[in-house]
Amino acid sequence: MARTIVVSGGGTGIGRAVAARFAADGDRVVIIGRRADVLEKAAGELGATALPADLSEPAQVERVRAALADRFGSIDVLDNNAGGNVERHGDLGGVAERWTANFRANVLTAVLPTEAFRDLLNPSGRIVFISSIAAFRRSNGTSYGPMKATLHPYAFDLAAALGPRGITVNVVAPGYIENTEFFRDTMDDERRATLIAQTHTGRAGTPQDVAETVYWLASPGAGHVTAQIIQVNGGAERGR
Numbered sequence: 001m002a003r004t005i006v007v008s009g010g011g012t013g014i015g016r017a018v019a020a021r022f023a024a025d026g027d028r029v030v031i032i033g034r035r036a037d038v039l040e041k042a043a044g045e046l047g048a049t050a051l052p053a054d055l056s057e058p059a060q061v062e063r064v065r066a067a068l069a070d071r072f073g074s075i076d077v078l079d080n081n082a083g084g085n086v087e088r089h090g091d092l093g094g095v096a097e098r099w100t101a102n103f104r105a106n107v108l109t110a111v112l113p114t115e116a117f118r119d120l121l122n123p124s125g126r127i128v129f130i131s132s133i134a135a136f137r138r139s140n141g142t143s144y145g146p147m148k149a150t151l152h153p154y155a156f157d158l159a160a161a162l163g164p165r166g167i168t169v170n171v172v173a174p175g176y177i178e179n180t181e182f183f184r185d186t187m188d189d190e191r192r193a194t195l196i197a198q199t200h201t202g203r204a205g206t207p208q209d210v211a212e213t214v215y216w217l218a219s220p221g222a223g224h225v226t227a228q229i230i231q232v233n234g235g236a237e238r239g240r
């Protein structure tokens with residue numbers, strides 16, 4: 001039976017691959033993102049519904065919640081994928097501005113929709129957060145890894161709270177994934193080679209690698225898998 005799948009940041013990169021994976025099954029897929037043009041284009045190509053919103057803004061999250069409740073009544077899967085290391089793009093100012101920007105981009109974009117949509121989840125529903133291997137490493141001067149790490153205990157708490165409803169909550173932590181906007185303008189050949197050399201698979205990850213893991217976590221067969229963090233990183237060493 002077709003399910004209703006909600007993917008944040010579903011217009012590009014990993015989120016788009018997740019949306020495509022479920023759409024291929026005939027599921028009703030809703031993608032949320034900030035840029036209406038990018039989102040509408042992707043939705044048209046995937047046969048998905050586009051709901052433009054900045055998910056770090058409580059009022060916009062509430063608007064999306066109302067649209068989901070109105071159009072679908074309930075949802076089956078929430079993939080909190082929106083995020084990125086916004087410190088990399090432009091000079092945001094001092095420490096407070098940089099940490100606040102990554103808090104908004106990676107914590108609020110996941111926590112606000114989860115809190116707003118959790119009562120819309122059907123029994124046997126699924127929540128999957130997209131974190132990063134950066135959450136397990138030295139922060140290397142940015143707040144990105146610490147912000148992603150914030151999601152882990154939050155996910156464990158939700159797993160305990162929602163388990164009695166038959167809902168699982170897990171985290172997927174990707175390593176270096178190509179063909180996303182994440183590293184746009186910031187990747188060079190030397191860095192790419194270094195990241196690939198850290199893997200056992202000898203290659204970069206793809207959005208499809210992550211999508212297949214999210215898809216499996218959302219499958220009935222993964223019903224006893226909850227409160228887990230799965231790294232999709234080709235075995236990349238931790239670089240502490």
Ligand SMILES: NC(=O)c1ccc[n+]([C@@H]2O[C@H](COP(=O)([O-])OP(=O)(O)OC[C@H]3O[C@@H](n4cnc5c(N)ncnc54)[C@H](O)[C@@H]3O)[C@@H](O)[C@H]2O)c1
Binds near residue numbers: 035083133173175
């Ligand atoms: N690409 C990688 O190597 C990599 C590695 C580890 C983790 N991740 C994580 O994977 C997730 C997906 O990133 P990606 O690599 O596909 O890059 P991406 O930039 O292509 O996708 C991120 C998406 O999130 C959306 N988004 C960002 N802030 C938002 C907001 N406030 N409200 C609504 N939407 C917002 C963007 O518009 C974009 O569509 C992110 O959480 C990222 O941190 C990526």
